[in-house]
Each structure stands twice: as C-alpha cells, then as structure tokens.
Amino acid sequence: MSLLSNTATLLGKELRTEFRSRELLTTTVVFILVVLILFSFAISPTTEESREFGPGLLWLAILFAASLMLQPCFLREQSNDTLSSLRLAVDDPFAIFLAKLIANTLFLLLTEVLMLPLFAVFYNIAILPKLHYLLLVLFLGSFGISVAGTALSAISAQARMRELLLPLLLLPLLTPILVVSATVSVSLLDREPIVQWQGIAFLAIFDLVFLTALWLFGEYLLEE
C-alpha cells in the first residue's frame, strides 16, 4: 500500500515538474521529428522501401531520443540532493524507481503517439490496419527502454563523465529490444501484416526480467 501510494505521489511530482518545464518532452519530440524528416528526405523512399526501413529508423530515433530523455532522470535530483530527501521519506526505494519508470514510459509513449501520424505521412505507410498491435509493440518496447534506462540513469548520475556513460551503457544493452521491436514493427506494417507473437513475448519477458532486477537491486543503485 505504501509502495503504491508513494509511487502515485512521486509520479504526480514527476508529471507536474515535466509539464511545468516541458524540458524532456520538447527535446524528445523535436529530436524524433528531425530524425524522421531528415531520413525521409535522405533516402526518398518508395512505399516498399519505407515498409522495410521505416520501422527501423523509427525505433532508432526512439532509442536515441530516449537516451536524451533518460539522462536528466536522476541527474536533476543531484543539484539540491533531492534524491537523499526522497530516500529519507519513502519506506521502499523501489517507489522512486517505479515513479520515474512510469513517467519515462508515459513521456516516451506520448512522443511516439504524436510522431506516428507524421511517420505514416513522411514514409507513406498505412499504420491503421494493425494499429492496436503497433501500439502494443510501442508500449512494450518503450517500457523496456525505460526500465533499463532508469536503472542505468541512476548509476550514471553518480559517476564521473555521466553524460557519456549513459549512452555507452544503454545502447549495447538495448540492442536486443531495438532489433526485436523493429522486426515486429516491420512485420506489422508489411503489405500482408503478420503479428510476430514470439517477438512480442520476447519484449514482454525482457521488460519483466529488468523490472524484477530493478525491484531486487534498485536500492543499491541509490547508495552513495
């Protein structure tokens, strides 16, 4: 009960501070938009090429944008040592992670939902036929990126060269999720769409494994 109520309170704080400053959302939306537009001009894709390359580019843009978004996640708790006050205040430090994880996933999903129509237009891809499955893949992929990214953000925030450390740790770790998400998305956006349940199951298992690891070892990541 305490975990859930503390998570809800902290999530409210995360959403309030972000919607007040709009630092993360603006950066992420602009980044994904620029990448999608640049690539659409650079490769001038036909519909067939778009189906093949588009989802990969979309996931690559999401991954890089996520690494930008995740960087300040714990870093901005450092300036006033608010992480210490949170650790003093909550019974279970997992609430701190859970709130940040949910907030990061929500921000990432919001960005993706805003970008999807533009992606469909720029890459001339019909996303509506399998939209519900595409949204499921986006959710599982974004959640996986957020779980791993939130944990690594906590580690990198306390290290020297913290700006470099997060992408260095994050990108190799998220390669499997990037490959699977892109592959499943390609199948969904194909002329004859197929739902790759194995890929979706892999994403769900990846999310579950990292969430469990965060729950078990998260406390140690917050120690000085």
Add this chain to the structure above:
Amino acid sequence: MGATKTTVVTSPTLSPTGLRFENIDKRFGGLYALRRVSLEIAPGECVVLAGRNGSGKTTLLRVAARIVRPTAGKLSFPGASSESAGSGRPGYVAHTTMVYDELSAEENLVLFARLQGVPQPAARAEELLREVGLYERRASLVRTFSRGMRQRIAIARALVHRPSVLLFDEPATGLDPLGISWLAKSLSEVNCGGCTVVMSLHGESEISALATRAVQLDAGSVVADTNSGASLHSILTFGGA
C-alpha cells in the same frame, strides 16, 4: 515573519528516541571519512558536532540520517517505537535544500508529508509555512527564493513528519539574525518536547547556546566529548578553527 511567532512544531506525543553509533567506519575509496566512531546520544539530548572542515561532521550526520551506509559498525535508534513509522525517521537538514526548485513551497511540503504518511498533509504544510514565515510565498516556486528563504523551507521539510530525531548540518547557513533567533526558539521548543537534536556548527551563536553536549571530530575520529560548560564553550569556540 516566522521569527515573531513560534509554536511547537513536533508532536507532543513524541516517543523519545536516542542515537547509538557503534564503531562506525566510513570509507570513500581509500579515504576514511569516519574512523571507529562510537557515540551514545540519549533521547532528548541536544548535541553539537564541532570540528574543522573535512573532520567528518557531515558524513556522521548522513550516516545518522541513513543516507550513507557505514562501511563498518552499527547505527541504532534506542527507544524508537518503529523505524518505519513517520516520526521514527530522522529529520535532516543538509548543506543543500533537499527540495525541488521547480515546485512551490507548499507543493514541496505536501509532497514530503504525503510520502511520509503525515495525516492531512495540506494542513500540516500550511501550519509549517506559517511557522517558517513563508505562508505569503507558499505558491512561489522555490527557485525564486533567496538563500535564507530556501533554508527556511529546508528546515520546514525536515520537520514535516514531526521527527523524534533532528539532524542539522550547519542550520544557520543563509539565515539573517532574525532567522537565527527563530531557529533557536524553534529548536529549543522541539528539544523541550523530547526531540533529540544533533547539529554541526561553527562557532558560538544563539543556536549553539541550546547545546547540552559538544562532540569534537578530527580526521573522522571523536577527539573530545563534553557536557561541562567551560569545555563546551572551548570546543564551540576553537573546535571549528
């Protein structure tokens, strides 16, 4: 201004809680910040930690606040009814404010009150804002506050859950003389109400006058521990030199 009015800011039904450090070591890499520190602080005591910069005062307070895990040794809170209960957690004021600049003073206090399960968090926040003299600025973002106002909100955050142990790291930093008087009165009240107070200070002031005991640290070790008037004066005057 809060300096003109003080009320009891902790619970009148406080369970008296002390602090016990047993052979505490804290090492950062190869550097010992604390070395075999053993201290017994009785419930309701008001203790001043003195010592030069880098002597280990802040680390000792952070260990006591359970923000830093000691490398060796044991920390306990004799008399604490339940460590997980709100008042069982120490209230801690650090060098930084430990509040969010992007939130208003009221939002910060309500946030920390909710996290610690304080009943009626909004009412408690309002009570504290009046207490620290920031009620008129309750809706202002903390980033717009002056240094002294930030210190007041930091103190209010530490008091929000009516702790039975207060740990203050140089609490007078940034406060004007009126603010220092207010803090001294407030600390005196909470101490009289049974709250154990441990604070690090440099030099003598209205706040140090509350101390019933002084502990001097040097290079991470306790080098003096006294509750007699003359020695206490000597440690406070020269301990931080």
